[in-house]
Amino acid sequence: MESKSKSKGPSARHKEKKLKRKEVLEKKKAVDELVRAASSETDHLASFQAFRHYNRNGVSVCLDSGSGDGLSSSVKQYVCNLVKANMEGPFGAEWPAEEKVKRREMVAPEARYIFVHDVASAGADGMPSAVEAKGEVVESVSEIMSIVGFVHFRFLVEEEIPVLYVYEIQLEPRVQGKGLGKFLMQLIELIARKNHMGAVVLTVQKTNLSAMKFYTSKLR
Numbered sequence: 001m002e003s004k005s006k007s008k009g010p011s012a013r014h015k016e017k018k019l020k021r022k023e024v025l026e027k028k029k030a031v032d033e034l035v036r037a038a039s040s041e042t043d044h045l046a047s048f049q050a051f052r053h054y055n056r057n058g059v060s061v062c063l064d065s066g067s068g069d070g071l072s073s074s075v076k077q078y079v080c081n082l083v084k085a086n087m088e089g090p091f092g093a094e095w096p097a098e099e100k101v102k103r104r105e106m107v108a109p110e111a112r113y114i115f116v117h118d119v120a121s122a123g124a125d126g127m128p129s130a131v132e133a134k135g136e137v138v139e140s141v142s143e144i145m146s147i148v149g150f151v152h153f154r155f156l157v158e159e160e161i162p163v164l165y166v167y168e169i170q171l172e173p174r175v176q177g178k179g180l181g182k183f184l185m186q187l188i189e190l191i192a193r194k195n196h197m198g199a200v201v202l203t204v205q206k207t208n209l210s211a212m213k214f215y216t217s218k219l220r
Contacts, residue, residue: 027160034162038155038195039110042067047194051187053119057178060119061148063187068111075115078147079106082170090208105167106152114184116149116171148172151184158201164192166202181214
């Protein structure tokens, strides 16, 4: 004699939906908390002292951290100029509109930076000549002259997964092709792992052939 499976009553279905909704909300809360905690970190280099300096292939640089709402006017201009120099070509006719977007993105409070400084142009201790006082950056001309690149990244939620999103990785031509870009991406992966991110995400213009080659061939 065949037994017939009993269908769940309205009360059981409601309870099941309620439990699933609770699970979804708890998962979302946990993910949001991971992103919030990662974003609140003021110096993501603090746990990776070995990555504060890079001295290979004729390049000697030191790294420091920053945030979008703490950039001085001179650093903002430098960032804009370097992005334009490297990206205007690949974007072509779309650049004017894209430049406006990037200018807004770079000063957002959630923007996090790793700045690359040429040691030869930096201070005597190998770090840039700048001090922070009451939240304002007091800089010298040598600080701006010493910057040779930067990484702009953020901690976000993409498709319900906490990720470290690389908005920009820009280097001056004279320090490109020296292994520095790979070094910076390795650091980014370590920062993502430390902060329990599910992935490192970035987008690349298909017309930016050198960048495509870097990510697909060198980083695979």
